[in-house]
Amino acid sequence: MCLAIPGKVIDLFEQRGLQMAKVQFGGIVREACLEYVPDTQIGNYVLVHVGFAISKVDEEEAARTYKLLEEMDQLTELSAPSVEEKPARKVG
Amino acid sequence: MKYLDEYRNGELARKVVGEIRRIQTRPWVIMEVCGGQTHSIVKHGLDYLLPESIELVHGPGCPVCVTPLEMIDKAHAIARRPEVIFCSFGDMLRVPGSEGDLLMLKSQGSDVRIVYSPLDCLKIARANPEKKIVFFAIGFETTAPANAMLVWRAREEGVKNVSILVSHVLVPPAIAAILQSPQNRVQGFLGPGHVCAIMGYSEYEPISARYKVPIAITGFEPLDLLEGTLMTVRQLEAGRAEVENQYARVLTRDGNRPAQKLVNSVFEVCDRKWRGIGSIPKSGYKLRYEFRDHDAERLFEVQEIDTKEPAICISGQILKGIKKPHDCPAFGTQCTPQRPLGATMVSAEGACAAYYAYGRHLKKEPMPAASGTAARSAV
DSSP, X not given: OOOOEEEEEEEEEEETTEEEEEEEXXXXXXXXXXXXXXXXXXXXXXXXXXXXXXXXXXXXXXXXXXXHHHHTTOOGGGGSOOOOOSOOEEOO | OHHHHHTTOHHHHHHHHHHHHHHOOSOEEEEEEEHHHHHHHHHHTHHHHSOTTEEEEEEEEOHHHHSOHHHHHHHHHHHTSTTEEEEEOGGGTTOOOSSOOHHHHHHTTOEEEEOSSTTHHHHHHHHOTTSEEEEEEEEOTTTHHHHHHHHHHHXXXXXXXXXXXXXXXXXXXXXXXXXXXXXXXXXXXXXXXXXXXXHOSGGGHHHHHHHTOOEEEEOSSHXXXXXXXXXXXXXXXXXXXXXXXXXXXXXXSSOOHHHHHHHXXXXXXEEEEETTTEEEEEEEEEEOGGGGGGBHHHHHTOOOOOOOOOTTOOHHHHHTTSOOGGGOTTBTTTBOSSSOOSXXXXXXTSHHHHHHHTTGGGSSOOOOOHHHHHHHHTO
16 A cells, blocks of 8 residues: 555646545546645656655656556545535636 | 766676676675565566675565465455455555455445555545545655555544554664574665655664664665665775665655655554564554544454465565575475565565566576675575
8 A cells, every 4th residue: 555656637726725636547636735736737757655645756667666556456545536625726 | 868878888887787797805794675676676687797705685665465464365355345445556456465455345345446646545535525545555765655644644633444454664773673683694785765865864873883784875767876886885894884876866864854854743653573583572653543544454443364374485684685486496396476475575676586587487596606605605
């Protein structure tokens, strides 16, 4: 469970003062906290572990790693249920 | 799509294995530390691909595996309370305690929820002000920044009904404990890539120097693992002992500074017990005093729980690289992922569970290695 999953940042927003992003993993989009990789931009690829971006990676690395995790059946954390709250405020 | 195949490229893998074969003059025992690496090695049969006299042994880097049984029992005792919503990563739900698992408690009416991110607990806490939300904060250094952020934000936002049950462990003290063991066989390490993405690898340098062991911080793709093995064998053959970074495309020596800063603000280092291994000094995190109002162990005053592990289980020796799953008479018979007896079978990333998942329990002795046997009998 220490493996981080690479995804593409498709939107940035702020939630209760935290920098957040919508990150696309294959066909799934989930939220991730960007506080630990604060210079992330839309279009960047990030490694996400339990809802937190921990490092940026390039697109090739992201694609390769994602495929391996899929084969190793290590993507189950992405299917954990979402907890919805009031809509977040969009930045910019 | 060339890049997709680059790290599975059979030709490249053969070259790396060929180079290991070319430079290697004597048997070596190398431990991969991270459970994700173990899973990848067993899935791709990398240990079969290597020369027989390079033996890979599987380390303690599966956080689910090393969470002590009494901590799991504590979690269950808290989850049973009617005022509690107990939140956990999915991995912990099927791990048996002394009486059943979290899924069983859920079926009996306890409010047990899987969360994707620790931050989800804040949303659950705000939506359920009459309830106490407890998060099972397990993990290595990779997970600590996420769990630290939950507690930090709970305090900042004044969300008082959220707490965490901390069972955090650290990789470097476990490596040191393995090397200090009189039975130690490990001569080099493949260090944990994603742990070091957070922590960097400078803290491995004193260990490498003190115990004179090479450590290659390594990713978990097949070619990463073979390259990490080559880097380690090169050092061993040359009599060098340094920390090298095979996974430079993801991590630097410094790691993720913002993450380290928040972890250090929320947690402090403490002694921790590891399932199968026992207590290791300064090998985990606990909450700092200023966050005591979010410490589930304090808030719920769970009594010291007495547990007993089956005597037949050798997971402690497996986690230290002294033995392998096939050395255990219960492996694949009395002990299976459905009815695990100990640490290395309770999670898919444990060595026994990985061997089982890829059918290695079906063969008596799948290691092709005469040398593996020789190395074992030499201990």
